[in-house]
Amino acid sequence: MAETPVRIPSGRLSLASSSEQIALGPLDGRYRPAVAPLVDYLSEAALNRDRVAVEVEWFIHLTKNSVLPGTQPLSEEQESGLRAIVTEFDGDSVTELAEIEAVTVHDVKAVEYYIGRRLEALGLSRLTALVHFGCTSEDINNLSYALGIKGAVEEVWLPAARKLVEQIAAMARENRDVPMLSRTHGQPATPTTLGKELAVMAHRLGRQLDRIERTEFLGKINGATGDFAAHVASVPSADWQQVAKSFVEGLGLTWNPLTTQIESHDWQAELYADMARFNRILHNVCTDVWSYISIGYFAQIPVAGATGSSTMPHKVNPIRFENAEANLEISSALLDTLGATLVTSRWQRDLTDSSSQRNIGVAFGHSLLAISNVARGLGGLDVAENVLASDLDQNWEVLAEAIQMVMRAEAIAGVPGMDNPYERLKDLTRGHRVDAARMKEFVSGLGLSSDAEARLLALTPASYNGIAGTLVDHLR
Template sequence: MAHSFADITPPIALTPLDGRYRAQAAPLVDHLSEAALNRCRLVVETEWMIHLLDGGVIPGLRTLTDEERALLRAIPEDFGAEGIAEHAEIERETVHDVKAIEYYIKRRLAGTSLEPLSEVVHIYCTSEDVNNLSYALMIRGAVHDVWLPAFQALVDDLEALARDTAEVPMLSRTHGQPATPTTLGKEIAVFAHRLGRQARRIPANQTLGKINGATGTYAAHAVAVPTADWEEVARTFVEHLGLTWNPLTTQIESHDWQAEVYADVARAGRIMHNLATDVWTYISLGYFRQRLSAQGGTGSSTMPHKVNPIRFENAEANLEISGALLDVLAQTLVTTRLQRDLTDSSSQRNVGMAFGHSLLAISNLRKGLAGLDVDPDAMAADLEANWEVLGEAVQSVMRTLGVQGVPGLDNPYERLKDLTRGQRVDGAGMRAFIEGLGLPEAERDRLLALSPATYTGYAARLVERLEDGKA
């Protein structure tokens, strides 16, 4: 009988993010893992205790000493492997993860000068007071400290590639058909510009939090200490954590801000997906050559001539998974039944997967781009084989002259259509057509000087707009 992998120690990873792709996703563990959630809960609980005591909120209780404040803040700082195991042991007894956090803190206060004040831990709080603030800290950290730097690095890579190839002419394809030429750099700059907008948009999202009790009414607070301004206490505490105070909630913070972040990250992912498919297509057209050393040791298991564009294909797949998860989270988290249900708790535990697949995709895109060499000769050959794309230029000049009253230039579109549609036109054929139009000398010479490689308009200079986009 085959071995059961479930019995192997250390445990076998169920998902690729914790197995095959662990190295790429690992930076998120400090922010979006279960251990990170419990560390943030410890931060919220200990800071709440400090806030209440140092603020003199509860009459008759003393303020903290510097040593006591340091003791409390050391609890989350020291939360490591042993602490994770101890919390899990407590949770097996409480069958409640936040209550286990409360007991974990009280164990550390035992035998210290804070033991007489240990009942201040978690006072006036419902679990969601602690959880919403913890998730806010986690998601903000994951986005700002891990995801955004990786995303910005991709944008920087694209901007550098755009500038390096700003003047490399390339045949465009609209609807998959040869179209007005461009430059490779301009097309890469379009993606850099699109993604750069998202990189600037995402940090502007607010990260909201609340600490107002079981149904958002401060009922327990007000009845226990009616002299305190509990809204002000809550506001200053939430802002002390670096978050934006949400003054009006049910038991849960409404999670709308999370949905906004996930929508933005998902949108950025869809733009990256577009980048991956376009670069994949350029590789298939021969516009890019792949260096085998940058893509992996083996190109194809059976066809030794091939170097497969696996980085871009991997990015596609992971962005699709990430986008689907982010969409589900954004949809689920903005809805709760009446004042509270638990669907958000289960959903939020998957935020790490959503960001993990996105981070993995960004890593693959960057590695894929780093392993490409531009092949300007292949692009030049493609342009030379498609002189018919100058039909747009010729008929545009004819139309301009026609409306200016120059005779003999009737039906320019139709005449170019007869020449070019459904058939190849070489340089000699296009020049012969231009010579036979009877154009004024200046326009004739300008068109005769054109080739598909030079008919790129402002493409090269448009790359400079990348700087404008940052203004």
């Protein structure tokens, strides 16, 4: 008879009902410290705080400009009191909003009522109807998301990405003249310098950050289908386009004058495409550095007490770069999906964007986590210059390119005996290892001009890297 399999208690009920916060996803659990700064911009609580902020500022904007008959500018105390609703938004506020939403079954309506409850204490109960005046939910949501995303990009993600790129650039400058064998198609090729190759990485990443830095964060506040219909019907005397434009721009956003019920989210798709491209270039950095570690160009600095492998004590695994690869792939997949989904909305409105946008923080989080891991990984590397030098010295055949190009130049200058340079070098080097002595012997027998021969005899794999080090100066 077959043995009865051992059953391991699942603990499902005890975990699900636990009073402790047990995260379903890794960003809110294992990796929370690395992504915590995003919580203040892209969490559900941050979204609700920003909704409150937009509603409050709209209320103040309408009164300050006396847009509606019967309104007048608020006192400084009243304005401060309204803005305190935002600055004092905390865990209790989140709980209260959730209780209101349980009744309204509508998150933005809950925000309207939340603010309304606080007007009497400010002597503004007469203006309760002014909260959410002329607005559809998406007027508040699009501005709140724009503010949150803008803050997350400018205050959290972009500074971390810039710091990482500068870290790579600093490594490039430090190693600008360290010779390194290139490996085009994985094969020994014309040498370069480690610094120049790192500079290429930093330059590519920096270009994407420049694009992201120029992002336009668009917003609108124009009613249920983008036509200011309710606004004009209720207060036809107001210049509603100017009211809306000045309000959106006053929030630090770019006004979008032409929308349906939703702001079209095209700017978000543009941003996410640039971020995903940054992610993929950084992924390329990870795979390259991982490969350099595997062939010994970089040595990993052991961390006292850390375990490299559970069974092989000698190992220090490049886990920071592997972790980053996975998180960059997840982030890019989410950013691609967001960009593809958000640019489409049926007719004047559907709700596909609502669920999609709740994952913006997740996409940002996986990217930020990867940036953190790459920075930590790079910080734990030493350049093994002896390995780099040894690799170069074992591949003298890479000078074949230089020799045949000098022969071509000599032929053009009229030096005899320089025919078939490529073929002659191919016969010498293809399928063979050529050491220094054999290469110098070959050069000496070519009949080159004395200047050309001297230049080639002085050349080594370590010195054959053109102006690679100088190119590092193109980094800002």
